[in-house]
Amino acid sequence: MKKFKELLKNPWAAYTCATCSAVLLFLILSNLGKIGAVVGWVWNVLTPVVVGAVTAYLFNPVSEFFKKTLFKKVKKESTRHALGVVMAVVCLVLALIILLVALIPSLAQSISKLIKNWDNYTVKLKGIVDYLSGLGAKFGLKINLSNVADNLMGKLFTIIKGNYKSILGVIGNIGAVVVDVVIGILFGFCFLIAKDTILNFFQSIRKATVKEEKLERERKLLNNCNRIFLKYVGSTLLDALIVAVCALILMLILKIPYAPLIAVVVGLTNIIPTFGPIIGATVGVFFTILESPIKALIFIIMICSLQTVDGMVIKPKLFSGSLGIPAVWTLVLITLGGKIAGMLGILLAIPFAAIFVIIYKETILPKLEARQIKINSKLPAEEEKPEE
16 A cells, blocks of 8 residues: 555656546546446346345334344344344235235225226316316417317327337336335345344454444444434334325215225325325325315315324424424425436435435534644744844
């Protein structure tokens, strides 16, 4: 290492590094398509591994909970760990069974009702379009949407018929993604069983390459990041579940149609920060207004009241305050996350920003303060001359 540093002090070293960097940048820019294809292929190969790592990370707290409570009297550590992982698998299977048993019949009934009444909904949609066209004519707006309503279904079937190969390809890709996710979940529980071995391997590498003082700082930082991320993910999922259950109960009481289907949509979209509740409410209004405009109005009042209670009462209790992110920046972070990484960026923008705040406070800010103290402690360049 010392010889390499001494080598960099030579005058020609800087020019050589600059030239090599320029050539490397030119090669990368000239072969972006090939590099993108290689990256895509590597990502497709590693998708189950990534899903497995995420699964192991998310279910590790569940495994640790059973390990420290239900199986705390088991003497052998490996046995306690294995039993905790088994209970995490049981919890996942039970959750899927309950979800399927509770929702599949209701969802099937709602979708069947939607298909059965599709012709009536088309007629109602045409009536709404004609009314809007007549209303626009009163104000001098010559908008004729009747032909659009008449030909809507025909155009839809024409589009489907002309692009059936693309549609089948999309369905095939969705099937491949589902298979990768299932395999990844299996990998995840395998990783969870071998957690100690994997962590010890990476820990030994870090100990061999990082000083003890720096290692302790990194350990503290990683623990804080892990705490923030798990708190955000767990609170978000629990909040979505609470909103979905409350929406289902209220819609059943108010006799709003398609209650199970809309409740599932509202719960899933509620995971998305800021924009999610708007999307869920829009979908709910679309389904209910075709059945009954009065029911749609009741649904709007209900969902606005529910989201208000969620934003002012439920979320503050679950998140126990903020994650260190000012409320003004939330929309900016979500927008930037969506531009950078799509839906995944929207979901992870806030926890990653909170982690950056932790890194700034615990790593960057102390260095800046130390540098400021060092600068202020230096003597002035020109000392005052003694009086003659």
